[in-house]
Amino acid sequence: MPTSAETGPPRPESVQPERTREVPPDPAAPARRNIPVPPTRPGLPGRISRLGLAAVVVTVVLWASAFVGIRAVGPSFSPGPLTLGRLAIAAVALGLVVLPQLQKHRVLPRGREWWPILAYGVMWFGGYNVALNAAEHLLDAGTAALLINVNPILVAVMAGLILKEGFPRWLVVGSLVAFGGVAVIALGSGQRSTADVAGVLLCLLAAALAAVSVIVQKPVLRKFPAAQATWFGIMVGVLCCLPFSGRLLTELQAAPLPATLGLVYLGIFPTAIAFTTWAYALSLIEAGRLAATTYLVPGTTILISWLVLGEIPTIWGLVGGAICLVGVALTRRRSRP
Numbered sequence: 001m002p003t004s005a006e007t008g009p010p011r012p013e014s015v016q017p018e019r020t021r022e023v024p025p026d027p028a029a030p031a032r033r034n035i036p037v038p039p040t041r042p043g044l045p046g047r048i049s050r051l052g053l054a055a056v057v058v059t060v061v062l063w064a065s066a067f068v069g070i071r072a073v074g075p076s077f078s079p080g081p082l083t084l085g086r087l088a089i090a091a092v093a094l095g096l097v098v099l100p101q102l103q104k105h106r107v108l109p110r111g112r113e114w115w116p117i118l119a120y121g122v123m124w125f126g127g128y129n130v131a132l133n134a135a136e137h138l139l140d141a142g143t144a145a146l147l148i149n150v151n152p153i154l155v156a157v158m159a160g161l162i163l164k165e166g167f168p169r170w171l172v173v174g175s176l177v178a179f180g181g182v183a184v185i186a187l188g189s190g191q192r193s194t195a196d197v198a199g200v201l202l203c204l205l206a207a208a209l210a211a212v213s214v215i216v217q218k219p220v221l222r223k224f225p226a227a228q229a230t231w232f233g234i235m236v237g238v239l240c241c242l243p244f245s246g247r248l249l250t251e252l253q254a255a256p257l258p259a260t261l262g263l264v265y266l267g268i269f270p271t272a273i274a275f276t277t278w279a280y281a282l283s284l285i286e287a288g289r290l291a292a293t294t295y296l297v298p299g300t301t302i303l304i305s306w307l308v309l310g311e312i313p314t315i316w317g318l319v320g321g322a323i324c325l326v327g328v329a330l331t332r333r334r335s336r337p
Contacts, residue, residue: 049284051280052281055277055278055280056277056281056285056290056293058274059274059277059281059293059294060293060294060296060300061300062269062270062273062274063270063278063294063297064296064298064300064301064304065270065301065304066266066274067145067148067305068301068304068305068308068309069262069266070082070133070136070266071305072262072308072309073255073262073263073266074133074136074137075259076251076259076260077133077248077259077263078247078251079130079133079134079137080130080133080243080244080247080248081244081247082129082263082266083129083133083244084238084242084244085252085263086129086263086267086271087129087234087237087267087271088238088267089263089264089266090267090268090271090272091234093268094227094230094231094234094276095231097227098227098228101225101227101228102228109224109232113223116216116219116220117220117229117233117236119212119213120213120214120216121234121237122236123209123210123212123216124213124217124233125233125234125236125238125240126236127209127240128209128210128213129206130241131202131206132148132202132203132206134199135147135200135203135206136199137199138196138202139196139199139200140305143199143314144199145297145298145301145302146298146320146321146324147200147203147204148203148207148210148297149207149295149297149298149321150178150179150182150324151207151208151211151214151294152291152294152295153174153175153179154211154212155211155291156175156291156292157175158211158212159214159215159287159288159291160288162215163215163218163286165286165287165288170330170333174327174330175327176327177323177330178323178326179327180323181319181320181321181322181324181325181326181327182204182320182324183320184316184319184320211291214282214287214291215287217229217233218282218287221279221282221283222283226276226279226280226282227276227279229279230272230276230279233275234275295325298321
C-alpha cells in the first residue's frame with residue numbers, strides 16, 4: 001500500500017522553478033535599457049534639465065538678434081538671396097558637426113521618414129525665411145517680432161488638436177485675446193501705409209508656416225538627434241532657394257563688408273545654432289509650452305534694435321504686443337476641476 005509521501009502532491013522543489021530559470025533573457029532588453037527615456041511630463045519646469053533650459057535661453061536671444069540682423073543687412077540683400085545665403089552658411093557650419101556623426105552611425109531617414117523633413121524644410125527654412133525677410137523690408141524689427149509671435153498661439157492650438165497636448169478653455173480665450181492684439185498692430189500699420197499692411201500679412205504668413213513646421217518636426221525628433229533633424233531641414237531649404245543663387249552672387253559682389261559679415265552671423269548663430277537648440281528643447285518639452293517661451297523674443301528684439309539700429313516700435317505695436325502677451329498668459333492658465 002503506498003504511503004502518503006508517495007501519493008501526495010509533488011514537492012515544491014520538483015516543480016517549475018528550474019524550468020523558469022532556464023529561459024534565456026531577451027537579448028534586446030539590455031539595449032532598450034540603455035536608451036534614455038524622456039520625462040513623462042516634460043512640460044513641468046522641475047523635470048527639464050539645465051541643458052534644456054539653456055537651449056531655450058540661447059534660442060530666444062539668438063532669434064531676437066535675427067530680427068535686427070535681417071533689418072541691418074536688408075539694404076544689401078533682397079529676401080530670396082538673403083535666405084539662400086543664410087541657409088548655405090548654416091548648412092556648412094552645422095554640416096561640420098553632423099556629417100562626422102552620419103559617417104560614424106550611418107543613420108539616415110528612410111522612405112516616409114523623409115516626408116515631414118521635406119515639409120518643415122520647405123515651409124520653415126524656405127518659406128518662413130523668405131516671407132520674414134520680405135516683411136522686414138517694410139516693417140521695423142520690433143514690430144516684425146511682435147507679429148511673428150502669433151506663432152505660439154497657433155502652435156498651442158495645433159498641439160492640442162494634433163499632438164494631444166490638451167485643449168483647455170483658457171487656450172481658446174487667450175487665443176482670441178492674442179489675435180485681438182495682432183489686429184491692433186495691423187490697424188495701426190494700415191493707418192500709416194498700404195506697404196505696412198503687406199508687411200503685416202507677410203509676417204502672419206511666416207508665423208503660420210513656422211507653427212505648422214513645429215508640429216511636423218516634433219515627431220521627427222523622436223527618431224533623430226536635434227542637430228541632424230535641423231541639418232536635414234536646412235538642406236531642403238537650400239535646395240528650394242537655389243533659383244536665387246545667381247542674384248545672391250551679384251549682391252555679394254556689391255555688398256559692403258559689414259553686410260556680408262552680418263549674413264555670416266545670421267547663418268551661423270540664429271540659424272545653425274538657434275534652430276538646433278530649439279529642436280533640442282522641443283525634444284524635451286511639450287510643443288505648446290515651448291512655443292510660449294518665444295513671447296520673450298519681442299522684448300529682447302526691441303532692446304537689441306534700440307541699441308543697434310535706434311529703432312523703436314510705434315505705440316500701436318507696443319499696445320498690440322502687450323495685448324498679445326496678455327493673451328498668451330491666459331492660455332497658460334489651468335481650468336479648475
